[in-house]
Structure formats: C-alpha cells, structure tokens
Amino acid sequence: MFPTQFGVLMDELSAEAAAAGIEDFRINVGEYGLFPSVDDDAPYPGQETMPGGSYIAGMLNSFVRQSETVVEASQTWVPVRMFPPEFTESPPDPNPLAPAGSVFGLYSSVFETNAEWHAVDTDVGGDGRNIPDTGPRIRRMEDVPYVDAAAMQNKRGRELCVFLTNRNLREQSEVTIELPKRYAGKSVAITRHRATASERPLPHDFQDSWEEPDVYTVDTAIESVDRDGSLTLMVGPASVVRLLVDNDHGRPATIDDDGVWSGLNGSDSDCRRGRRRPSR
Numbered sequence: 001m002f003p004t005q006f007g008v009l010m011d012e013l014s015a016e017a018a019a020a021g022i023e024d025f026r027i028n029v030g031e032y033g034l035f036p037s038v039d040d041d042a043p044y045p046g047q048e049t050m051p052g053g054s055y056i057a058g059m060l061n062s063f064v065r066q067s068e069t070v071v072e073a074s075q076t077w078v079p080v081r082m083f084p085p086e087f088t089e090s091p092p093d094p095n096p097l098a099p100a101g102s103v104f105g106l107y108s109s110v111f112e113t114n115a116e117w118h119a120v121d122t123d124v125g126g127d128g129r130n131i132p133d134t135g136p137r138i139r140r141m142e143d144v145p146y147v148d149a150a151a152m153q154n155k156r157g158r159e160l161c162v163f164l165t166n167r168n169l170r171e172q173s174e175v176t177i178e179l180p181k182r183y184a185g186k187s188v189a190i191t192r193h194r195a196t197a198s199e200r201p202l203p204h205d206f207q208d209s210w211e212e213p214d215v216y217t218v219d220t221a222i223e224s225v226d227r228d229g230s231l232t233l234m235v236g237p238a239s240v241v242r243l244l245v246d247n248d249h250g251r252p253a254t255i256d257d258d259g260v261w262s263g264l265n266g267s268d269s270d271c272r273r274g275r276r277r278p279s280r
Contacts, residue, residue: 001131001167003058004144010066026071032059033076033100043204047077050195050216050238051204053099057165057240060107061150064163067119077101096261098207099216102193103240105259110161110242112257115154122151122162124175147173147235159247166235169202176232179245184229186246191220191258193240202237210264218258 010027017025034047034055045051056075063070077100095101111117126147133140146168153160160183166173193216197203205215225231225245235241 001058001129001144002138003055003062004148005131005138005141006059007062007065008141010062010069014066014069025069027066027069028071029063029073031074031076035076045204046206047100048094048098048206049204050099050193051169051202053103053193053216053240054165054167054238056100056103057107057163058148058167060104061148061163061165064119064150064152067152075100075104077104095207095210097210097213097263099193102213102216102218102258102260105257105261106191106193106240106242107163107259109257109259110244115156115159117152117154117161120151120153120160122149122177124149124164124177126173126175127168147175149175149177154247156247160243160245162243162245164235164241164243166237166239169237170200172234172236172239174232175235176230177243179225179229179231181229183225183245184227186225187222188225188231188246189220189222189242189244190233191218191242191244192236193218193259194236195238200237211266212263213260218260220258 013027014025034045034052036045038044045055047053047056059073059075063073077094077098124145124147126145128143128145131138131141131144147164147166149162149164151160151162160179162177164175164177195202195216196214197205207213207215223231231243233241
C-alpha cells in the first residue's frame with residue numbers, strides 16, 4: 001500500500017519546490033525495491049513474490065502519475081533482468097521470471113515504440129484500508145484503496161493505457177473504470193498477471209522455474225468497452241493488469257508483449273504470449 005503514500009510525498013515535495021521558487025524541479029528515485037524486515041515466522045513479501053510484484057506496480061503507477069516531475073527511477077532488479085545468466089543448469093538468483101521482472105516488463109514494453117505518452121486522471125474507487133503509522137518513514141493514511149490505477153494517453157490523443165494492481169491479498173476486487181466517451185464501444189486488450197495460488201490470504205511463494213512462470217499466470221484477451229464508456233473487470237489478489245484501448249485502427253496497437261522473459265532456454269522466435277529474449 002505504501003506506493004500510494006510515496007506518490008503523495010512526491011507531490012508534496014513538488015509543491016514545496018514550487019513555493020520556494022525552484023524552476024524545472026525534477027525527482028530522481030535512485031533505487032526502489034521491497035526488502036522488508038519481518039518476524040521469523042512471518043511471510044516475506046519480497047520482489048520474488050506476487051505481492052512484491054504488486055508493490056512494483058504501485059511504485060510505477062506513482063511514477064506515471066508524477067511523470068511531469070519524476071525523470072528517472074531505478075528498480076533494483078532491472079539490470080539483472082536485462083542480462084540474465086545463460087547456459088547453466090542452475091543459475092544464481094535473482095530470477096528474471098520473478099514477478100518484479102515481469103511486472104516491470106509489462107509496463108516498460110509500452111514505451112518501446114515511438115509514441116509519446118502523457119498521464120491522465122483515472123479513478124477506480126472501491127474498498128480500502130488505513131496505513132498505520134510505523135515511525136518516521138511511514139505516516140498514518142486513511143482510506144487507501146486496495147486497487148491502485150494509473151492511466152496515460154498517447155500524444156495523438158487516441159490510444160489509452162491503464163495499469164491496475166490489487167493490493168488486497170485476501171479477496172479479488174471488482175473494478176469499474178470510467179473512460180472518456182470517445183472510447184465507448186471500442187476494443188481493449190487486457191493483459192493480466194495473476195497469482196496461481198488458491199490459498200487466502202495469498203501466500204508469498206517464490207518463483208522457482210527458470211523456464212516458465214510458476215507463481216503466476218499471464219493471459220491476454222480482447223474485450224469491448226461498454227457503450228457508456230465504462231469497463232468493469234475483476235482483479236485478483238496481488239494481480240497486475242494492463243489495459244490498451246483502441247487507437248482507431250480497429251484494435252489496440254500494442255498487444256504482442258506481456259513483459260514475461262522467454263525463459264533460460266527460450267529464443268527470439270518464441271512467440272508464446274508474445275515473449276521475447278531480453279536485449280543485450
């Protein structure tokens with residue numbers, strides 16, 4: 001849940017800079033990751049798990065919303081995902097197939113074209129919880145929605161991209177997104193990263209395989225926005241969802257990359273779920 005508060009802190013910092021007369025104020029987030037200290041008998045919600053992937057999605061959503069100010073942000077695992085070990089039977093961790101790598105790929109693949117994106121407002125509402133005051137780093141925050149969302153529109157003003165994640169580890173959430181009227185009835189590509197575990201609360205299982213995702217599944221479906229411009233969908237615990245809405249070419253333009261690495265023995269020709277080898 002903290003990424004929502006981190007976004008508020010960045011917004012407050014930007015306001016203070018403006019009040020101080022600082023022009024062209026920019027924020028560089030040197031490194032962000034989830035490496036919590038937990039009790040011996042408590043689950044570890046690190047970046048190897050789907051709850052950790054949901055945290056990464058929340059941070060990226062905050063950066064999208066603050067994109068006029070945030071210039072750079074470095075995720076701890078990205079260099080490893082870009083240069084995975086090869087030709088070894090049991091590579092050392094971290095694993096590029098871990099949720100942290102795949103969620104980052106789900107977001108970053110949208111920016112691999114020449115399109116220029118700009119953040120736009122979006123609101124999904126729904127149930128939430130309070131963030132407790134845990135000391136000087138995290139302050140109390142009331143009614144933080146479980147489902148976090150960020151949206152952006154390309155410069156042409158046609159294609160719309162929305163990212164969502166559900167921080168509730170116990171229940172799925174029904175979400176209704178109100179889109180601009182111009183998207184009523186349009187097609188939308190929905191790509192979901194969903195945890196495979198059925199236990200609740202969702203266990204903090206680690207990704208083990210270097211060939212296929214095992215703590216999550218990935219699927220993409222083409223659906224339609226309702227005639228009133230709304231879109232309702234279910235978002236599972238710790239799930240991450242990307243929506244790409246029709247850009248007037250009859251279908252969403254970017255549906256061939258779900259962010260998931262092709263695996264240690266994959267190849268450039270591996271087209272399952274749009275997977276590709278990382279660039280070198």
